[in-house]
Amino acid sequence: MIGKGYRSAEVVEAMKRHGAxxxxxxxxxxxxxxxxxxxxxxxxxxxxxxxxxxxxxxxDFPVIVAIDSQGRNFYEEGQKQYRQD
Structure with a gap:
């Protein structure tokens, strides 16, 4: 998939199942x-x-892997250091 925004937990799980x-x-x-x-x-x-x-x-495709096939999510990981939970 190519996009700009977040993906739901259900989509990430499907990506992991199918190696996407x-x-x-x-x-x-x-x-x-x-x-x-x-x-x-x-x-x-x-x-x-x-x-x-x-x-x-x-x-030479100018994109970034935001969620890999193991479910590692750049959106979540990149924001962790800035969260004040």
Whole structure:
């Protein structure tokens, strides 16, 4: 997945089960990012347009791994040091 915001606990659990990764991109950077996609093939849910499931081959892709396939969450880890719980 590529997006900009948080993912729910249910989505993170599904990512862990299926070995998925969540990438975040800078808002407004779609034109730059699109130039880094070498191939794009829709795998399922073609009727969903940009929300379809696809395989993409990318090169020098300017995104950050926000949630890895083990569920480690950059949003949570990055904010820990600033919380006053």
């Amino acid at each position: 990764v969540y990438f975040v991109a800078t808002g407004g950077a779609a034109a730059l990012i699109s130039k880094r996609i070498k191939s794009y093939t829709v795998i399922a849910y073609e009727d969903l347009g940009p929300e379809a499931l696809a395989a993409a081959e990318v090169e």
